[in-house]
Amino acid sequence: MVFLKMADVILLVTCSIREKAEQTIWNRLRQLKALKTKRPRSRVPLRIGILGCMAERLKGEILNREKMVDLLAGPDAYRDLPRLLAVVESGQQAANVLLSLDETYADIMPVQTSPSATSAFVSIMRGCDNMCSYCIVPFTRGRERSRPVASILDEVRKLSEQGVKEVTLLGQNVNSFRDNSEVQFNNAVSTNLSRGFTTNYKTKQGGLRFSHLLDQVSRIDPEMRIRFTSPHPKDFPDEVLQLIQERHNICKQIHLPAQSGSNRVLDAMRRGYSREAYVALVHHIRDCIPGVSLSSDFITGFCGETEDDHLQTVSLLREVQYNTGFLFAYSMRQKTRAYHRLKDDVPEEVKLRRLEELITVFREEASKANETSVGHTQLVLVEGFSKRSSTDLCGRNDANLKVVFPDAEVEDVTNSGQKVRAQPGDYVLVKITSASSQTLKGHVLCRTTMKDSSVYCLT
Numbered sequence: 445m446v447f448l449k450m451a452d453v454i455l456l457v458t459c460s461i462r463e464k465a466e467q468t469i470w471n472r473l474r475q476l477k478a479l480k481t482k483r484p485r486s487r488v489p490l491r492i493g494i495l496g497c498m499a500e501r502l503k504g505e506i507l508n509r510e511k512m513v514d515l516l517a518g519p520d521a522y523r524d525l526p527r528l529l530a531v532v533e534s535g536q537q538a539a540n541v542l543l544s545l546d547e548t549y550a551d552i553m554p555v556q557t558s559p560s561a562t563s564a565f566v567s568i569m570r571g572c573d574n575m576c577s578y579c580i581v582p583f584t585r586g587r588e589r590s591r592p593v594a595s596i597l598d599e600v601r602k603l604s605e606q607g608v609k610e611v612t613l614l615g616q617n618v619n620s621f622r623d624n625s626e627v628q629f630n631n632a633v634s635t636n637l638s639r640g641f642t643t644n645y646k647t648k649q650g651g652l653r654f655s656h657l658l659d660q661v662s663r664i665d666p667e668m669r670i671r672f673t674s675p676h677p678k679d680f681p682d683e684v685l686q687l688i689q690e691r692h693n694i695c696k697q698i699h700l701p702a703q704s705g706s707n708r709v710l711d712a713m714r715r716g717y718s719r720e721a722y723v724a725l726v727h728h729i730r731d732c733i734p735g736v737s738l739s740s741d742f743i744t745g746f747c748g749e750t751e752d753d754h755l756q757t758v759s760l761l762r763e764v765q766y767n768t769g770f771l772f773a774y775s776m777r778q779k780t781r782a783y784h785r786l787k788d789d790v791p792e793e794v795k796l797r798r799l800e801e802l803i804t805v806f807r808e809e810a811s812k813a814n815e816t817s818v819g820h821t822q823l824v825l826v827e828g829f830s831k832r833s834s835t836d837l838c839g840r841n842d843a844n845l846k847v848v849f850p851d852a853e854v855e856d857v858t859n860s861g862q863k864v865r866a867q868p869g870d871y872v873l874v875k876i877t878s879a880s881s882q883t884l885k886g887h888v889l890c891r892t893t894m895k896d897s898s899v900y901c902l903t
């Protein structure tokens with residue numbers, strides 16, 4: 445709040461994926477309105493801007509509804525911010541919500557606001573062409589486009605030089621990545637599609653694919669962990685799976701959003717796969733990458749979802765036994781195919797009851813899956829002190845699960861066994877002693893490097 449009071453311009457980055465996300469922004473706007481009206485006349489007026497998906501979805505409606513909003517910029521209009529702010533300075537409202545076919549912000553290097561941060565996100569693509577029937581993303585983020593490989597590698601190199609130890613490649617469909625900007629590959633394999641998967645759009649041809657990008661990114665710094673999210677289950681060719689299996693610094697962790705366990709619902713969602721194709725992919729991934737950690741997204745109460753459909757989702761959760769899950773109650777979004785053609789007919793309390801049931805089942809299964817780590821030694825990237833105790837450190841293992849352990853003096857195996865205390869950004873080996881659905885606990889054995897640790901780690 446202190447910083448808010450000092451600011452002359454406040455820009456809110458917004459999300460429209462569910463109604464709840466938008467509600468949070470309306471509430472925040474009410475607080476800012478109070479701040480704006482209370483501002484002494486001796487200071488320059490406070491300017492408020494809305495950036496991102498809500499600006500794109502609601503356009504002028506926000507300016508009409510909230511007179512105190514000065515500026516709107518959609519997800520592809522950030523370069524225009526200086527001009528928009530100049531218009532605002534002259535006392536008018538300003539808006540740019542044009543979507544672009546090629547904007548990837550490739551030449552804009554984000555500033556790391558926390559210089560001691562151990563991890564960073566790197567955007568590799570924008571937009572989405574999938575048109576799942578429930579989803580607003582294709583309408584707020586526009587068409588799918590990939591950032592040139594060279595500019596991604598440049599950013600990762602800079603992050604490595606700054607000491608960042610973990611990079612997550614970010615996009616709506618990261619594994620559909622195709623950089624057509626420079627080289628035209630006459631690639632014999634013309635599709636990324638996994639077996640049993642289809643798309644709602646014409647698959648693009650040629651270009652540099654996700655496996656190439658992942659290969660190149662993982663070669664930059666052998667001590668840097670590489671993750672990616674969110675992939676779509678349709679684009680998991682064997683080259684990608686092999687690379688994850690082979691490369692020691694690509695985390696053995698795959699997010700595989702299923703959304704539902706019922707074929708009827710998957711069809712209505714236009715996800716382009718059946719439950720059987722999805723489960724076959726899970727088995728194939730587990731065969732290719734032993735010990736891989738899997739996570740997923742699920743939606744409860746989608747249009748027409750019956751109790752039997754819901755039970756099929758429960759059974760998919762039991763069958764796959766995910767390590768992590770993101771579960772949501774369906775939220776009808778305007779413009780989507782479901783909004784125009786289907787009925788949001790599952791009552792809110794039923795959606796929420798089903799959500800609770802999925803959360804319970806997911807926790808039970810994740811606890812069982814995480815229990816298998818007990819007794820094993822794992823490589824953990826230290827993030828800092830645990831939020832709950834200043835005598836415990838906390839970090840993440842390869843599966844991205846939180847690991848908590850007492851802060852103790854340990855041997856540094858990379859520095860002739862000198863005694864040290866682990867710092868944020870260090871890799872340590874931790875012997876796991878207990879597990880829950882979301883956290884592992886253990887005790888620290890030594891400070892090490894990622895390369896050296898492969899000798900000791902059993903998982």
Ligand code: SAH
Binds near residue numbers: 703774777
């Ligand atoms: N591109 C990613 C998803 C990004 S949105 C993918 O396909 O995996 C993240 C998650 O939000 C989705 O996986 C879905 O589970 C959820 N979601 C999207 N639209 C939703 C809606 N209308 N209601 C509830 N959840 C939704």
Ligand code: SF4
Binds near residue numbers: 574579581582
């Ligand atoms: Fe939305 Fe589907 Fe695209 Fe994910 S893949 S962003 S759920 S339309």
